[in-house]
Amino acid sequence: MTARGGRKRSGLVAAAAVAAALVASDAAPAAKLPTPGTYRLQRILPPADAELLDAAGARKRFSEVAKGAITALAFFYGQCRDPSGCPLAWSTFETVRAEADADPLLKTRLRLVFVSLDPARDTVPVVRLLQEGEGCSASVPWVFFTAASEGALAPLLEAMGQAVGRDVNAAGAETGALNHMLKVFLIDPEGWAREIYSVAYLTPENLLNDARTLALEFPDADSGSKAR
Amino acid sequence: MTSRANLGRAPRRALAAILSGAAAIAGAALADETCNSPFMSGLIKGQEQYLHVWTLGENGVGDESDKLVTIDVIPGSKTYGKVIHTISVGGRGEAHHMGFTDDRKHLWAGRLDDNKIFIFDVGSDPSTPKLVKTIDDLAEKTGYVGPHTFYALPGRMLVQALSNKKDHGGVTGLVTFNNAGEVISTTPMPLENGGDGYGYDIAINPGENLLLTSAFTGWTNYMMDVGQLLQDSTAMKNFGATMVIWDLKAMKPEQVFAVPGAPLEIRWALTPGADWAITATALTSKLYLVKQDAQKEWRAKAVADIGDPAAIPLPVDISIAADARSLWVNTFSDGTTRLFDLSDPEAPKQIYSKKIGAQVNMVSQSWDGKRVYYTSSLLANWDKKGADNEQFLKGYAWDGRELHETFAVDFHKEGLGRAHHMKFTAGAPKADAK
Numbered sequence: 001m002t003a004r005g006g007r008k009r010s011g012l013v014a015a016a017a018v019a020a021a022l023v024a025s026d027a028a029p030a031a032k033l034p035t036p037g038t039y040r041l042q043r044i045l046p047p048a049d050a051e052l053l054d055a056a057g058a059r060k061r062f063s064e065v066a067k068g069a070i071t072a073l074a075f076f077y078g079q080c081r082d083p084s085g086c087p088l089a090w091s092t093f094e095t096v097r098a099e100a101d102a103d104p105l106l107k108t109r110l111r112l113v114f115v116s117l118d119p120a121r122d123t124v125p126v127v128r129l130l131q132e133g134e135g136c137s138a139s140v141p142w143v144f145f146t147a148a149s150e151g152a153l154a155p156l157l158e159a160m161g162q163a164v165g166r167d168v169n170a171a172g173a174e175t176g177a178l179n180h181m182l183k184v185f186l187i188d189p190e191g192w193a194r195e196i197y198s199v200a201y202l203t204p205e206n207l208l209n210d211a212r213t214l215a216l217e218f219p220d221a222d223s224g225s226k227a228r
Numbered sequence: 229m230t231s232r233a234n235l236g237r238a239p240r241r242a243l244a245a246i247l248s249g250a251a252a253i254a255g256a257a258l259a260d261e262t263c264n265s266p267f268m269s270g271l272i273k274g275q276e277q278y279l280h281v282w283t284l285g286e287n288g289v290g291d292e293s294d295k296l297v298t299i300d301v302i303p304g305s306k307t308y309g310k311v312i313h314t315i316s317v318g319g320r321g322e323a324h325h326m327g328f329t330d331d332r333k334h335l336w337a338g339r340l341d342d343n344k345i346f347i348f349d350v351g352s353d354p355s356t357p358k359l360v361k362t363i364d365d366l367a368e369k370t371g372y373v374g375p376h377t378f379y380a381l382p383g384r385m386l387v388q389a390l391s392n393k394k395d396h397g398g399v400t401g402l403v404t405f406n407n408a409g410e411v412i413s414t415t416p417m418p419l420e421n422g423g424d425g426y427g428y429d430i431a432i433n434p435g436e437n438l439l440l441t442s443a444f445t446g447w448t449n450y451m452m453d454v455g456q457l458l459q460d461s462t463a464m465k466n467f468g469a470t471m472v473i474w475d476l477k478a479m480k481p482e483q484v485f486a487v488p489g490a491p492l493e494i495r496w497a498l499t500p501g502a503d504w505a506i507t508a509t510a511l512t513s514k515l516y517l518v519k520q521d522a523q524k525e526w527r528a529k530a531v532a533d534i535g536d537p538a539a540i541p542l543p544v545d546i547s548i549a550a551d552a553r554s555l556w557v558n559t560f561s562d563g564t565t566r567l568f569d570l571s572d573p574e575a576p577k578q579i580y581s582k583k584i585g586a587q588v589n590m591v592s593q594s595w596d597g598k599r600v601y602y603t604s605s606l607l608a609n610w611d612k613k614g615a616d617n618e619q620f621l622k623g624y625a626w627d628g629r630e631l632h633e634t635f636a637v638d639f640h641k642e643g644l645g646r647a648h649h650m651k652f653t654a655g656a657p658k659a660d661a662k
Contacts, residue, residue, distance in 0.1 A: 032437055032475075039478035042404060042412045044383055161383055161407050163331055163351075181269045181331050183382060196383035198330060200266045200434045209477075 033205065036212035047191025048159030051152050052115060052145040055131035057124040060145065062115075062156055063191060069111040069223040070214045071187040072096065072207060075162055077118035077178050078126055084199050085182050089114075092184070093142060095204040100140045100211070109221040110211050112142040115156070117164050117178055119147040139225050160185060160193065186210050189221045262498060262548050262593065265380040266434050270332035273595045276652035277302045278312075278354050281621055282337045283645045284608055285320040290643030294323040296337065296348060296357055297644055299621060299637060301599075301652075309623060309635025311642055313356050317346050322451070322608060325649045327378025329385060329407050334360070335651060336385055338375035340607075341451060343367050345375055345387075347409060354653035363409050367393040370414045372401050374447055379430040383407055388427045391446035398446035398466055399425035402479070415479050417441065418472060422484040426468030431494035431505055432476060439476040440505055440518060442491040443468020454610040467511060471518065473526050485528035487516050493545055494518075497552035497573070504573055506531075508546050508557055513537035515557070515568065515576050532568065532576040535559055544606060545590045549597050554579075556591045560606055563588045565631070582631050586616040592650045593626075600624045600631060604639075605646035619646050 049063040066073070074093065080086035093112050100106035114130070116122035123146065130144045147153035157164060160183070167177035184202055186195040195210045215221060279301045285293040293316035300307040321339030328335055333351030338344070345363040352358070366389075367373045374390030384407065389400045402415040419425045426443030433440075444450070445467045449457060457463055467490045473483045489512025496505045504519035515532040534557055535541035541559035548555050548570070555568045555576065565588060567580040590603045602622045605611050612618075619639035624631040639647045 034475055034478040034480075039475075039480070042384075044406050044412055045408075161331070163333065193383070196381075198267055198269070198382040201382060206477075 033209045036209055037216035039213065040217075041186070041188075041194035041210060041213060043188075043192045043194060044196060045160060045185075045193035048156050048193075050147065050154070050156035052147050052156075053124055053127070055124065055128040055144055059148075062145075065113060065143070065145070066111075066187050066189075066191055068189045068221065070106075070109050070189065070211055070218065070221050071111050071113055071185075072211065073113045073115065073160075073185040073187055075117045075157070075160075075164075075180065075183070076114050077116055078122045078130075079118070079176060080178070082177075085180070088199065088202065089182060089184055092202055092204050092207065094134075096207055096211075097138050097140045097142055099204065099208055101138045103208075103212070105212050105215045106208070107139050108225050109215045109218070109223055110140050111223040111225075112140060114142070114144045115153070116144075116146040117153070117157070117162075117180060119149055119153060122146045141223055141225055186214065188214050189218045262550055262595065263493070263495060264328065265330070266432060267330050267380050267382050268328055268332055269330065270328075270654075271595070272652055272654045275303065275654065276594055276599070277654045278652070279592075279601060279621070279623075280326070280335065280350070280357065280651045280653065281603060281647050282323050282326050282649045283639065283647055284323045284605055285316075286608070286619070286640075286645040289640060289645050291316055292320065292645075293318055294320055294339065295644065296335075296346075297639075297647075298355060298357060300355075301601075301623060301635075309637065311637060311644070314644065315348070315357060315359060317344075317359060317362075320608070323648060324607075325376055325378060326651050327385065328380060328651065330380040330382050331407075332653075334407070336378040336387075337649075338378065338387070340374045340376065340390060340447070343373045343375060345409075350653050354655065361409050363405075366403070369411050370401070370403050372403060372414070374400070374450070375403070376428060376444075377430045379432065381432075384412070386430055388430050388441065390427060390444055390450065391448075396447035398427075398443070398449075398468060400427045400446070402427065402430075402441075413479075417443075418481040418484060421481075422470065422486065423472060423481065424468055424470050426470065428468065428490075428492055429494045429507075431496050433496050433503060433505070434476070436503055437476045439474035439479075440494050440496075441472045441474065442487070442494050442507055443470050444490050444492060444510075450607055451609060454607075471507065471516070471528055473518070483526055485518070485526075487528050488512055489514070491516060492543070495546060495548040495555070497548065498550055499552045502552055506546070506548065506555060506570070506573065506576075508534060508543040510543055511540070513541055513543055513559075515555075517573050519573070531574055532578075534566065534578075535562070535564075544588075547591045547593045547600070549593070550595050554597070556593060556600065558584075558588045558591050558602070560587055560589055565591060565600075565602065580629075584622060585620060586618045587612050590649055592652070594652075598626055599634075600626050601650055603647035603650060605648045608646060611646060619644075621647050621650070 074089035076086035165179040167175045184197040281297040295316040298313040321342035326337040335348045343366045347361040348357040372389035377388040379386045387403045404413045428442040428444035469488045471485045489509035491507045513534045514530045517531045542561045568576040589606045621637045623634045
């Protein structure tokens with residue numbers, strides 16, 4: 001089990017590295033973003049919910065996971081190899097976490113959340129491996145979840161507008177890949193999605209700028225990192 | 229500055245293997261067919277399969293209702309160039325423009341008169357669009373009327389209105405919906421610092437965090453008979469004469485440019501690093517370039533005439549090539565399409581023209597530029613009368629020197645109505661197609 005999960009993790013990390021390299025080499029000039037706190041992010045989607053499983057196999061409501069903190073949420077699956085898909089979210093989160101760890105405004109307010117789109121293959125032991133590798137070494141928490149089934153996850157995907165389909169080859173056989181449009185969601189402490197990033201807009205700078213804006217709007221936001 | 233992820237953890241062999249297959253995917257994600265939002269997925273770089281035409285119902289033609297018409301454009305298909313599906317939405321409300329959601333699963337289509345917005349499911353089976361939602365309270369909820377441009381943002385739809393419910397003039401605003409069709413914000417067009425408050429098109433450059441808007445006219449004018457309008461000197465003063473550059477993230481206008489004569493469609497150059505946009509003015513028949521000057525200040529300047537401006541050819545839709553080296557420009561009055569060489573965007577040159585019909589409005593080209601499609605209707609009360617009121621969709625092949633007609637659909641003979649905006653689909657799009 002460990003070896004299988006380990007391969008999954010190293011594959012995703014490798015793909016994340018590729019994504020980072022490609023993005024870095026092909027990067028557009030950093031957008032001229034407004035100063036944090038000088039603009040207001042729209043309330044795009046109301047609070048969403050579903051029952052998830054954390055790395056210990058404990059049941060957690062997503063609403064409780066997101067409550068009180070500024071949450072950056074991405075959906076992923078462990079076998080994703082598209083560098084402009086899950087690995088891009090992964091590399092972006094790594095950079096965001098490194099920056100946020102050094103930022104007093106975000107250090108105790110920002111939480112990163114990865115939720116698997118693939119509960120059948122991304123089992124609790126797989127998620128535990130990811131959690132052990134990424135979740136404990138920094139002040140900004142990065143927590144990983146799966147779900148008991150696709151049905152358990154569905155309400156969250158539907159509420160967030162995150163469509164998923166199984167990829168098939170020309171013969172109609174499933175390839176194992178999951179077709180999904182990469183979206184990262186920035187969620188306020190009340191559960192509202194306040195920004196959504198797709199490939200053309202997903203940069204660490206953009207996400208950090210918006211997270212700082214929310215931190216100024218919600219000075220009492222608490223990721224729980226103070227208690228760790 | 230922000231640092232990138234730690235590459236050192238990636239096993240070298242896995243990295244090399246993935247790199248070999250990844251490079252082709254990466255750079256393609258920032259644009260779609262040349263006029264669509266850069267936030268859209270599902271880029272059709274190959275052969276489009278279906279072409280959807282948002283069609284105005286017309287008195288005495290078929291069921292007289294506005295409708296979404298789907299044409300098979302798959303080469304070799306038994307129904308190539310034929311209407312394979314129509315869905316009438318009921319009534320006539322000045323059907324006009326459409327736009328896909330970010331995931332390309334839904335197509336929003338607006339009506340300028342009764343302000344209804346129809347949302348079609350084109351993801352489940354694009355050969356058979358299904359109406360899944362109608363928004364009929366835009367004016368009540370926002371104060372704006374005339375939903376014109378539909379421009380995808382991640383998880384949202386940004387809609388440019390043309391008018392307002394108070395006086396039906398040109399002062400208007402932008403409305404942001406979430407993809408479920410709920411209004412989440414309104415933004416007035418600027419009236420300060422030279423702004424005239426008018427709106428028309430939307431074009432976003434995400435790398436620069438910039439939104440560009442243009443300006444047309446209000447409900448009173450676009451619903452007026454064009455012959456009457458041209459004789460009304462007061463009404464003719466009520467056309468937009470500005471473009472606005474916005475901070476996209478903050479949705480705040482940053483600069484207003486004087487662009488006389490109703491600047492319409494805006495196209496950003498899609499080539500990496502080419503941070504300029506181009507538009508055409510309807511009443512003054514000029515191409516305007518929006519670009520930074522040597523001091524890095526954004527400017528808008530006229531760079532070419534379109535035909536003979538004194539003859540009022542009435543430039544309407546434009547379509548930029550994916551490599552930003554050429555631009556199709558339609559002129560409604562003479563029914564002509566014109567190709568401009570944009571290799572020097574500061575000095576576009578017309579290099580080709582062809583008469584498409586008695587009138588022509590919209591133009592859409594495939595990503596590779598080899599197929600170009602035209603439709604005829606501008607506005608119900610601005611279209612030509614009598615025999616000149618030709619209503620068609622025509623498909624052409626472009627070989628680099630000449631347009632060759634490949635099919636034509638007569639929208640009157642087919643009992644459809646006035647053919648307006650076009651959008652492509654291709655098979656059942658994957659949710660994550662880049």
